[in-house]
Amino acid sequence: MSAEIFGKQTTIELRKKHIGPSCKILFSNDPVKIVQAKGQFMYDETGQRYLDCINNVAHVGHCHPEVVRAGQQQMEQLNTNSRFLHDKLVLYAQRLQATLPEKLSVCYFVNSGSEANDLALRLARQYRGHRDIITLENAYHGHVSSLIDISPYKFHQLSDAEQNPFVHVAPSPDVYRGKYRADHPDPATAYAHEVKDIIERVDRKGGKIAAFIAESLQSCGGQVIPPVGYFQQVAAHVHKAGGVFIADEVQVGFGRVGTHFWAFQLQGEDFVPDIVTMGKPIGNGHPMSCVVTTKEVAEAFMSSGMQYFNTFGGNPVSCAIGLAVLDVISKEDLQGNALRVGKYLTSRLEKQKEKHPLIGDIRGCGLFVGVELVKDRVKLIPATAEAQEVIYRLKKQLVLLSADGPHRNVLKLKPPMCFTTEDVDLVVDKIDQILTELEDALGLKFQNTENESSKRKMVDEIGLKCRSDLVNTKGNNQAVLGQKTKRVKT
Amino acid sequence: MSAEIFGKQTTIELRKKHIGPSCKILFSNDPVKIVQAKGQFMYDETGQRYLDCINNVAHVGHCHPEVVRAGQQQMEQLNTNSRFLHDKLVLYAQRLQATLPEKLSVCYFVNSGSEANDLALRLARQYRGHRDIITLENAYHGHVSSLIDISPYKFHQLSDAEQNPFVHVAPSPDVYRGKYRADHPDPATAYAHEVKDIIERVDRKGGKIAAFIAESLQSCGGQVIPPVGYFQQVAAHVHKAGGVFIADEVQVGFGRVGTHFWAFQLQGEDFVPDIVTMGKPIGNGHPMSCVVTTKEVAEAFMSSGMQYFNTFGGNPVSCAIGLAVLDVISKEDLQGNALRVGKYLTSRLEKQKEKHPLIGDIRGCGLFVGVELVKDRVKLIPATAEAQEVIYRLKKQLVLLSADGPHRNVLKLKPPMCFTTEDVDLVVDKIDQILTELEDALGLKFQNTENESSKRKMVDEIGLKCRSDLVNTKGNNQAVLGQKTKRVKT
Numbered sequence: 001m002s003a004e005i006f007g008k009q010t011t012i013e014l015r016k017k018h019i020g021p022s023c024k025i026l027f028s029n030d031p032v033k034i035v036q037a038k039g040q041f042m043y044d045e046t047g048q049r050y051l052d053c054i055n056n057v058a059h060v061g062h063c064h065p066e067v068v069r070a071g072q073q074q075m076e077q078l079n080t081n082s083r084f085l086h087d088k089l090v091l092y093a094q095r096l097q098a099t100l101p102e103k104l105s106v107c108y109f110v111n112s113g114s115e116a117n118d119l120a121l122r123l124a125r126q127y128r129g130h131r132d133i134i135t136l137e138n139a140y141h142g143h144v145s146s147l148i149d150i151s152p153y154k155f156h157q158l159s160d161a162e163q164n165p166f167v168h169v170a171p172s173p174d175v176y177r178g179k180y181r182a183d184h185p186d187p188a189t190a191y192a193h194e195v196k197d198i199i200e201r202v203d204r205k206g207g208k209i210a211a212f213i214a215e216s217l218q219s220c221g222g223q224v225i226p227p228v229g230y231f232q233q234v235a236a237h238v239h240k241a242g243g244v245f246i247a248d249e250v251q252v253g254f255g256r257v258g259t260h261f262w263a264f265q266l267q268g269e270d271f272v273p274d275i276v277t278m279g280k281p282i283g284n285g286h287p288m289s290c291v292v293t294t295k296e297v298a299e300a301f302m303s304s305g306m307q308y309f310n311t312f313g314g315n316p317v318s319c320a321i322g323l324a325v326l327d328v329i330s331k332e333d334l335q336g337n338a339l340r341v342g343k344y345l346t347s348r349l350e351k352q353k354e355k356h357p358l359i360g361d362i363r364g365c366g367l368f369v370g371v372e373l374v375k376d377r378v379k380l381i382p383a384t385a386e387a388q389e390v391i392y393r394l395k396k397q398l399v400l401l402s403a404d405g406p407h408r409n410v411l412k413l414k415p416p417m418c419f420t421t422e423d424v425d426l427v428v429d430k431i432d433q434i435l436t437e438l439e440d441a442l443g444l445k446f447q448n449t450e451n452e453s454s455k456r457k458m459v460d461e462i463g464l465k466c467r468s469d470l471v472n473t474k475g476n477n478q479a480v481l482g483q484k485t486k487r488v489k490t
Numbered sequence: 491m492s493a494e495i496f497g498k499q500t501t502i503e504l505r506k507k508h509i510g511p512s513c514k515i516l517f518s519n520d521p522v523k524i525v526q527a528k529g530q531f532m533y534d535e536t537g538q539r540y541l542d543c544i545n546n547v548a549h550v551g552h553c554h555p556e557v558v559r560a561g562q563q564q565m566e567q568l569n570t571n572s573r574f575l576h577d578k579l580v581l582y583a584q585r586l587q588a589t590l591p592e593k594l595s596v597c598y599f600v601n602s603g604s605e606a607n608d609l610a611l612r613l614a615r616q617y618r619g620h621r622d623i624i625t626l627e628n629a630y631h632g633h634v635s636s637l638i639d640i641s642p643y644k645f646h647q648l649s650d651a652e653q654n655p656f657v658h659v660a661p662s663p664d665v666y667r668g669k670y671r672a673d674h675p676d677p678a679t680a681y682a683h684e685v686k687d688i689i690e691r692v693d694r695k696g697g698k699i700a701a702f703i704a705e706s707l708q709s710c711g712g713q714v715i716p717p718v719g720y721f722q723q724v725a726a727h728v729h730k731a732g733g734v735f736i737a738d739e740v741q742v743g744f745g746r747v748g749t750h751f752w753a754f755q756l757q758g759e760d761f762v763p764d765i766v767t768m769g770k771p772i773g774n775g776h777p778m779s780c781v782v783t784t785k786e787v788a789e790a791f792m793s794s795g796m797q798y799f800n801t802f803g804g805n806p807v808s809c810a811i812g813l814a815v816l817d818v819i820s821k822e823d824l825q826g827n828a829l830r831v832g833k834y835l836t837s838r839l840e841k842q843k844e845k846h847p848l849i850g851d852i853r854g855c856g857l858f859v860g861v862e863l864v865k866d867r868v869k870l871i872p873a874t875a876e877a878q879e880v881i882y883r884l885k886k887q888l889v890l891l892s893a894d895g896p897h898r899n900v901l902k903l904k905p906p907m908c909f910t911t912e913d914v915d916l917v918v919d920k921i922d923q924i925l926t927e928l929e930d931a932l933g934l935k936f937q938n939t940e941n942e943s944s945k946r947k948m949v950d951e952i953g954l955k956c957r958s959d960l961v962n963t964k965g966n967n968q969a970v971l972g973q974k975t976k977r978v979k980t
Binding site: 004006008012015017026034037042057068071078080082086091093097108114118121122144145146284285287293298299307308309314318 | 494495496498501502504505507508509510511512513514515516521522523524525526527532545547548552553558561562565566567568569570571572573574575576577578579580581583584587595596597598599601602603604605608609611612633634635636638644647648769770774775776777778783788789791792794795796797798799800801802803804805807808
């Protein structure tokens with residue numbers, strides 16, 4: 001372990017004094033001081049080892065030696081801006097492009113997911129001179145002003161007057177808790193129609209749609225997996241209105257979903273967004289990010305005559321690190337690992353769902369999994385306090401997990417991609433134990449015994465799952481299937 | 491030299507194919523491929539060495555070994571987010587704070603100058619719930635949407651309808667070419683009154699001023715040095731209206747001005763901004779940045795209930811690098827070097843001004859210097875093509891310089907802070923030679939011989955200079971002093 005500079009209490013006091021109080025720390029009543037990390041493990045100042053189940057930034061594993069070495073070597077040699085030619089800039093753009101559908105061929109390198117999403121909005125608005133944006137309920141797209149505007153996850157805290165009149169919110173395509181659920185005959189079309197309705201309303205008021213933006217799978221919004229076919233239909237409506245489709249892959253890209261490199265590809269090969277934004281995992285923690293778009297969108301942006309210059313974006317160190325991340329994903333077959341370990345994780349969690357009434361839904365693809373806790377499987381009352389309790393107890397047992405979603409009741413698993421089946425066993429066993437204790441204390445028991453496999457069949461039939469034979473996601477529960485009219489959204 | 495991956499022509503072609511065409515390269519007809527850099531020198535793929543006179547990001551010198559080592563070591567150990575306690579985060583905040591007036595005590599770590607300025611606007615708007623922003627003519631504050639809105643350098647390319655109605659533009663406090671010049675008895679007060687007028691106009695329309703934002707010295711705007719006392723008076727007007735003063739130090743901070751660590755300190759000890767934003771030099775090229783503000787502003791921001799989380803901001807690697815940059819500035823006395831070498835640079839340029847009619851003005855502080863080229867010292871007709879020609883010829887002679895300002899006629903010198911008097915001699919001798927050739931070709935000669943020292947005296951008397959005895963800046967020329975009525979703004 002590296003030596004501490006300050007005792008923990010001093011660190012806490014200096015943080016209170018000098019770091020903005022809006023920057024919250026995890027486990028604020030007893031925060032964790034981390035001094036070192038490796039793979040899927042983080043170490044505190046006493047040498048205690050935590051299993052990291054939440055850090056999708058340390059994508060190929062914390063401090064991966066190959067990524068570290070690439071950064072170290074390039075730092076020694078050159079770190080300057082993209083106004084000079086540099087081979088690693090173009091090589092990296094070429095390599096990224098090779099992971100994407102062919103028409104997504106033009107890159108803009110920036111420093112963060114927020115910068116990427118902001119630039120995506122600028123590209124979209126310049127494309128046809130339109131201004132209105134459609135975003136999803138509970139969406140989070142970043143922390144700069146323009147993104148607070150399109151992030152209901154954030155702006156629901158603002159007054160109506162503070163909300164941007166050019167932003168329109170469509171229902172989240174959440175088939176568990178949303179407007180159209182697993183029992184709906186065609187939730188993809190129903191949710192896409194909601195977007196169409198917004199476009200028509202905007203049009204009647206004289207507005208023009210610049211873009212629809214969505215995470216390919218909503219993350220902060222509660223690990224939501226949109227029904228297959230939703231994006232295609234939305235894109236058709238949006239294109240007809242002259243807008244573009246922005247797929248935000250900041251949280252979910254780079255092989256995490258297991259079956260595909262990009263999460264938008266879960267919708268099928270017939271779907272290609274106009275703009276893709278990347279972030280968090282792209283540099284395994286190094287501040288970097290990218291926007292990829294089509295030649296047409298890029299040329300329209302240039303036609304404004306306004307140059308785009310990003311001081312740090314696309315510097316040689318970032319590009320060297322980005323290249324190393326792509327290499328490691330490929331060499332270590334981390335996408336394959338996400339698929340295999342993700343499948344094991346989901347299957348183990350499904351068994352927990354049969355055992356624990358607090359588990360309302362298990363959904364996810366690869367190593368992007370959500371466990372939604374509810375107090376009542378019929379009314380879907382969010383088990384918010386219970387989710388927080390699970391998180392706190394896990395932390396005491398040296399497992400780092402978080403809870404998110406609009407009700408903060410969805411346990412989020414999005415670990416480094418080197419996560420193993422042993423790690424799965426460890427975290428699932430602990431969740432099992434904690435839920436057992438909580439349910440005992442609450443006196444919670446199953447109130448009916450309807451056969452789980454019949455529900456599963458129904459869900460599979462309506463196609464609410466990740467593509468491929470390796471079904472990791474449903475978005476469904478028994479009670480809702482039998483209780484169409486009882487939608488309680490709290 | 492490191493091996494190339496692609497031949498130069500392939501690099502150019504791949505760049506055309508895969509990098510957004512709005513991302514312009516320097517010297518587009520014959521761009522430079524840089525493969526390595528050290529100190530104030532950059533090396534192309536053939537091993538040719540360029541003297542870097544423009545890169546204020548490589549602040550302590552390209553690839554400074556101490557900074558590189560700090561980054562390398564921390565990358566191996568830990569690179570995670572600020573939701574965990576980390577000693578280097580708080581140590582760095584403490585060290586940064588120590589360079590600032592005491593009341594600027596709360597830091598937010600972000601990834602770029604753009605993220606910093608956007609957050610500054612969010613802080614300002616939350617402070618009293620006001621919305622209107624006053625910015626300066628020709629200002630550039632970054633590339634995200636909210637900053638294009640406040641950057642006339644960028645938004646002058648937009649139609650009126652695209653410009654943000656909450657943004658108001660005050661005249662640039664440019665005493666050479668601006669509304670009030672060196673011959674004005676009190677340009678600081680006159681320019682500050684312009685801001686007061688805007689506040690009153692906004693107030694009459696029911697608006698409320700959230701902030702006045704300005705670079706402490708305008709950089710892209712043309713290396714403009716505001717008259718001493720201007721910021722104090724602006725701050726008084728803005729505070730009275732319930733707004734805050736944001737000093738943008740992204741280009742000019744960290745000792746570059748020589749006499750002080752921060753450029754806003756040139757205005758005098760009686761001036762303290764409410765928010766300071768930092769960027770470019772902070773990490774010597776590593777993508778990082780910071781906003782520092784007062785406890786009051788930070789607490790008002792928190793009171794909105796909205797958390798602020800920045801994925802990469804304040805990560806241990808960025809903090810380790812930031813600490814190393816502060817250490818090197820101090821150990822190598824780079825602020826002192828900026829003062830000494832900057833003084834030598836300005837004095838050599840002043841002599842060039844006596845010789846070359848194309849030089850209209852020399853202004854600057856420390857290693858932040860502008861040479862404004864004009865075709866006519868009376869009418870101040872910008873010598874835009876000539877400035878571009880100087881840049882191109884210098885590049886051919888292996889010296890990297892740029893031209894900026896609203897007329898692209900200001901040669902900008904802002905080299906790495908390890909710049910030496912030998913480097914000054916090299917670049918000034920070359921400028922001398924190129925200007926001689928250009929003036930010969932144009933048939934340009936001085937049309938009067940009025941004594942330069944008498945003008946200098948007048949300028950000094952009205953205080954239009956950097957504080958300290960080491961006068962590096964004037965913002966004046968002979969012709970204007972005698973031609974009050976002949977303001978030709980082209």
